[in-house]
Amino acid sequence: MTVRQTEIKLSPRPRGFHLVTREVVAQLPPLPRQGLLHLFVKHTSCGLCVNENADPDVRRDMRAIFDRLVPENRPEYTHTLEGPDDMPSHAKAVISGVSLTLPVTRGRLNLGTWQGIYLCEYRDCGGPRTLVATVVGEGGDDE
Secondary structure, three states, X not given: OEEEEEEEEEOOOOOEEEEOHHHHHHOOOOOOOEEEEEEEEOOOOEEEEEEEXXXXXXXXXXXXXXXXXXXXXXXXXXXXXXXXXXXXXXXXXXXHOOEEEEEEEXXXXXXXXXXXXXXXXXXXXXXOEEEEEEEEEEOOOOO
């Protein structure tokens, strides 16, 4: 059983749901024959999820849904010093979550045909994002 860990840097993106599967896979260490990939985003105003990877309408609709669920400029928000998108971004991150665990099979992520990894960016200008990728498995290069 091996464990490998690395940090993945994602370029800044505007508010929205962004398909980042290729960008993540390109920065991963070698994957084992079988195991798990755990991804954790080191920020409190964005999230990670798995969803539709083909039709960009899904990403647009997800943004609309989340913006409707957690609107900006609510009078009950007290955490407002960093702008109207700050407190809603924290609440949205709680809803989406900040980590994923994905299966690895035959040295590849075992995602469904229409599944991809999303960075859920909840800030208008969130900046670059950092993920911690932990790969656990057996049957890799050094076994």
